[in-house]
Amino acid sequence: MSSLFRKFTWWAQRRRKEEELREELQFHLDEETHERQADGVAEDQARWAAHRDLGNVTLVHEDTRTLWTWILLEQLGQDVRYGLRTMFKNRVFTTLAALSLALGIGANTAIYSFMDSILLRSLPVRDPASLVVVKWRSRPFNMAATNGSEFVMHSIDGRTYRDSAGTTAAIFPFPAFERLQQTSAPVLSSVFAYFPAGNVNVMIKGEAELADGEYVSGDFFRGLAVSPAAGRLIIADDDRAGAPPVAVISMGYSQRRFGGAAEAAGQPILINNVAFTVIGVTPSEFFGVDPGAAPDVYLPMRANLLFDSDAARLYLDQNYYWVQMMGRLRPGVRRAQAQAALAGPFEQWVAPTATNDRERANLPVLRLEEGAGGLDSLRRQYSKPLYVLLAMVGLILAIACANTANLLLARAVARNREMAVRLSLGAGRLRVVRQLLTESVLLASLSGGLGILIAVVGIRVLTLLLANGQEGFTLYAELNWHVLGVTLGLSLLCGVLFGLAPAIQSTRPALMPALKDRSVSEPRTSLRGRVPRLSLTQALVVAQIAISLLLLVAAGLFVRTLSNLQSISLGFNRDSVLLFELNAPQAGYPESRVAAFYADLRRRLSEVPGVRDATLSHASLIRAGRAYPITVDGQPTRGTRILYTGPRFFTTMQIPMLRGREIAEGDRQGTLPVAVVSDLFARTNFGDEDPVGRRIEVGGSMRVRGAPVVLEIVGVAATARYGGLKREIPPVVYVAYAQVPSPQLEEMTYALRTDGDPLRYVAAVRQIVREADARVPLTNVKTQAADIDQTINQEIVFARLCSAFAVLALIIACVGLYGTMAYGVARRTSEIGIRMALGARGGSVVWMVLREVCVLAALGLAISVPIALGTSRVIQSFLFDTKPNDPATLAFAVTILLCAALLAGYGPARRASRISPMIALRQD
Amino acid sequence: MVLKPPSRVELLRGTLDLLILRTLLPGPSHGHAIAKHIQRTSEDLLQVETGSLYPALYRLEANGWVAASWEKSEKGKRARYYRITPLGRKQLAREQSKWDAFARAMGLLLKPAAGEGR
Structure with missing residues (x-):
């Protein structure tokens, strides 16, 4: 301890100490000279002898100095300075080595940061490990079976995941949730439900905007153990029919729309044209239960009764699967135990909901899955691509390491002579190795620093790439310091390893030949040898x-x-088309006026200078996917899809009409419903006959008062793409949205064929929509090409x-x-x-x-x-x-x-x- | 390289500290005087290498066995004088008894008792 203290004080005054030592040694020399002179030696001779006697003054200095400094530290300083000088002198070498390593480090960190935020991170709530997601699993079944139902799930709102062994899903009928609430108390401290509300129209201070909403049961926030950042969160009493309408918003949303959490609490807002009160704000790190979605607005589950008077029956329907559930295990209860305890009650509940023997034979079985990471929608979507990307950047890092090693090796051989000079001048071998190590570590650190920079930029670029202009893209990754640590460590290791190998190799040269000639001590190359023996450098190049x-x-x-x-081939012209979506009913338009609003808006848009044609459909062609049972002469057609369109759809999309006419403005409510069919539909169902003038019937939920809707075919259009690029094109029936009732007809996608860059017209379009109705916000504005x-x-x-x-x-x-x-x-x-x-x-x-x-x-x-x-x-x-x-x-x-x-x-x-x-x- | 006269004895490792402390026992002295004293007292058999004298002095100072101060020498020049501290005296006593034991052991081993041999 005292020696440490002494070193400190001595180190602090080392300049004075140095001066003193010099003076002391000088005194010694003077005395010695004096003495020799007294013995009769000439002065210069005496002085020279005295010096010879003292020996290497610098060494005496060095030896003495070890006592008052950390010699290691000082030498490190020298090594670093020398290393930096060499690096600067070999700029090309340094740049190449550092850049390649930095790219390896940066790319790995960026990709892994994404993996971490998607695949590995836990929900930011208390004790996430005790959370479980409730799911069910069954043997395979066909939901669209025509001869009677095969499964207790008759209709759904949500996703099921099918594999070869069966089907898994995390959606349940509401009564099943109630049953679990009653029976789970021994194993779960809470069980709560939620389901996505999709986009809701939020009007704050006269400004309408679409926000991502989520319905949550009264126990949601208590079960997740989230505390409010302001106000209070939704409690059980808020989630009942007739309760005052309240909403909780996310921290980000409160800042965006109100300027802060405290400002938001207690404020009135209009959601889908219904008055709500913001009662509280969630903490900033909270994003709900799905890492793939970050809702802005949380509503009590039963708030959906306020938007849809029909929703009450959803709460009673035992065969309608829609709510998702999570629970929290009681302390000491394992997941398997809880699953065993809940499987029975669920089976007792689900068995009576079966309506026939086939359903009874394949009842869903309840499962509890780990819930620490929240829902796995993102994991399902991105895990495999990310693993592939990770493998690739791993390979890049390997190449970069090999490259650095190679460059270091080549340079070490080139510096053989320098090493020999150093060693022959009396430098310790360890000292030289240490210097070389310092240099490689310096190089690795430089790459590491650059790597961080590349990682930060990489994450941004990757986010942009993955989002690709999609609105509401919620996948955000932060720089992961653990990963950075690992990759930095790896690069350091690489630097040390390959710094060390040549260091040892080059400090063991036969000094004389190395000093004389630089080419003797190296191995002969493979060129002339009949059996090529690879040197380490060549092996590394081969690996790269x-x-x-x-x-x-x-x-x-x-x-x-x-x-x-x-x-x-698309079958339509994707260039110079602007798309955007509107949802008038959600903004409070009564059903009776929606069609007129949409039609009027289309007329106004088509009058914008530069807009050649305007039309609308229930979805863009590439995203459409809607089917009803359609019959021709009483015969059901196979795989037919429907597209609700407005007037001039085929002109706007530039789909050629083969026969008859396209849907026009005259096809409005009250006239005979018409249809245009695709060439594929015509060939499949009518063969060589001309279908124009023939009638088809649409059933399913399109029925009016129990009777199927009858459509008259007025035209045949060339076959165009419908649905994703990778799918086969289905036979399509195009109907007029104004003529045909649709229970799901809410949002519409407008398509404008423009002169020049479609995005130039965005401002004009926004202006027109605002003039038409400021409550209806524009969403997903993009070109048709971007849409695809x-x-x-x-x-x-x-x-x-x-x-x-x-x-x-x-x-x-x-x-x-x-x-x-x-x-x-x-x-x-x-x-x-x-x-x-x-x-x-x-x-x-x-x-x-x-x-x-x-x-x-x-x-x-x-x-x-x-x-x-x-x-x-x-x-x-x-x-x-x-x-x-x-x-x-x-x-x-x-x-x-x-x-x-x-x-x-x-x-x-x-x-x-x-x-x-x-x-x-x-x-x- | 100047060869040393063969009559001189190499200093044993670790003995320099002991010799310095012993030399300082009568009173303070500077580095050059210490070296000369050791050389003379040993009848020129021991030659103190100046290259190791000064690091040794600093080491002793660091250990607190000697204290140093700047004073005027006999010829009126500034010189660094070393004086033994109470801690140094204790150390000297310890080292000296160790050395005595060592010397005795060496003597016993190297001078065979009468009658031995042959």
């Missing part, structure tokens, strides 16, 4: 080439998939990212190859000089170098082609119309790689061919 090929193949497959998707791109977003992201990764890998590998070859040529300058002196031509020297490049590339390919063939099946599910072992892609990747390798090797080869024999030979 192999990895690059894997990434190139993956990129090739994804790009092919994307181009396949993009070259799919969003449906193949994953493919676009994959193609872009993978191409970027592949190019990156290729560049890094080429840098490695270039470095190795350039170094090899420099090392063999004299050999090449002799060859040229003996008559070798420039061409043959170029070929000699390129041959080595080819050997390395061939080795890399020999390793990676089988791996590529073996593993490309992993990404099969991401491909469209492309075989995983697509030979063209493989050939393309190999060609690119070879070209890049030859290009990288050509520089050094050319330099070799320009070696002047005279200069080369004079070096020795």
